[in-house]
Amino acid sequence: MALSFLFCFFLVLALSPVESRQFRYDYKFNQDIQGWIKLHPVPSTWADARLRCHLEGANLASPQNLKFATVLKNTLRNTHAERTGIFTGIHATFSKGDFQSIEGIPLTKMPLQWMPYEPDNENNDENCIVMHSNGTIADVNCNEVFPYVCYRKKSKNEVLTECGTVDSDYHLDPRTGSCYKFHFIARNWTRAFMTCAAEGAYLAIINNDAEAEILKDLFAKHPDAELRFTHIKDIAFVGFHNWGERNVWTTIHGQSLEMGFNTFSVNQPDGTSPWDYCGGFFRTGKLDDSWCSDRMAFICEKSIDSLLDESE
Ligand SMILES: [Ca+2]
Numbered sequence: 663m664a665l666s667f668l669f670c671f672f673l674v675l676a677l678s679p680v681e682s683r684q685f686r687y688d689y690k691f692n693q694d695i696q697g698w699i700k701l702h703p704v705p706s707t708w709a710d711a712r713l714r715c716h717l718e719g720a721n722l723a724s725p726q727n728l729k730f731a732t733v734l735k736n737t738l739r740n741t742h743a744e745r746t747g748i749f750t751g752i753h754a755t756f757s758k759g760d761f762q763s764i765e766g767i768p769l770t771k772m773p774l775q776w777m778p779y780e781p782d783n784e785n786n787d788e789n790c791i792v793m794h795s796n797g798t799i800a801d802v803n804c805n806e807v808f809p810y811v812c813y814r815k816k817s818k819n820e821v822l823t824e825c826g827t828v829d830s831d832y833h834l835d836p837r838t839g840s841c842y843k844f845h846f847i848a849r850n851w852t853r854a855f856m857t858c859a860a861e862g863a864y865l866a867i868i869n870n871d872a873e874a875e876i877l878k879d880l881f882a883k884h885p886d887a888e889l890r891f892t893h894i895k896d897i898a899f900v901g902f903h904n905w906g907e908r909n910v911w912t913t914i915h916g917q918s919l920e921m922g923f924n925t926f927s928v929n930q931p932d933g934t935s936p937w938d939y940c941g942g943f944f945r946t947g948k949l950d951d952s953w954c955s956d957r958m959a960f961i962c963e964k965s966i967d968s969l970l971d972e973s974e
């Protein structure tokens with residue numbers, strides 16, 4: 663009895679799809695749709711949902727065929743989203759009335775049924791599509807908030823790097839055992855934070871002088887001309903913040919800077935107002951208190967330790 667139980671256990675282990683670990687720890691592989699999905703339970707506007715899926719390396723999912731619709735319905739079951747419905751990737755934000763999925767599949771080619779009295783394009787301002795748990799759809803305002811599902815189709819050449827991601831811009835530095843990615847497309851601090859988080863990383867936390875050197879070297883690889891959509895070429899956002907308290911700094915993981923790296927540049931911090939200031943890092947390798955709403959380049963860090971924990 664015990665033996666046959668053990669046998670079954672190992673059989674299940676042997677048969678479980680290895681793909682389940684091959685994209686991201688927070689996505690589940692689904693055979694029926696040959697790809698990975700993740701339910702985002704926190705309701706969000708359509709634009710933010712689309713962006714977050716994209717930053718995660720996926721697309722905002724649509725019920726593009728019957729199988730897909732079934733998988734989405736099953737994903738909602740027994741979650742809060744079962745009551746609210748989810749945003750789909752189907753939208754007409756490019757051109758009113760021209761509904762299509764993120765992948766470009768026209769709504770008319772999807773096997774979907776409208777809810778009663780839908781679509782009504784209320785106030786001539788409903789360009790996004792939600793799907794309810796019974797599979798019916800409705801047009802809604804894209805600025806409403808709903809949970810959503812991200813999807814990544816499996817492709818043949820999926821390679822998970824040593825940084826535990828398919829994103830080849832993350833590079834492991836053996837000196838700290840962390841992986842780093844320099845984002846040269848400027849964003850404000852909040853969007854920078856979101857981008858790192860969506861990539862399974864965090865805005866870089868400088869734990870010691872050696873790590874400051876690593877970030878300085880990384881910055882040096884990206885000359886002024888490469889930094890796009892900002893006039894600020896000598897500072898990048900990193901992971902510390904004053905949490906609204908003037909000049910009381912901690913990392914975004916709550917560590918005081920004194921315990922790690924606390925070397926501000928000459929005459930910094932120079933913030934004069936009591937508002938939020940966000941972590942900045944000069945090309946020179948020193949810290950700055952930066953305006954959170956400025957758009958600047960930023961650096962994400964991904965620690966390998968946490969990857970090991972998360973992939974369990
Ligand atoms: Ca409607």
Ligand SMILES: [Ca+2]
Pocket residue numbers: 838840866867868869873963
């Ligand atoms: Ca670090």
Ligand SMILES: [Ca+2]
Pocket residue numbers: 930931932933950951952
């Ligand atoms: Ca400053």
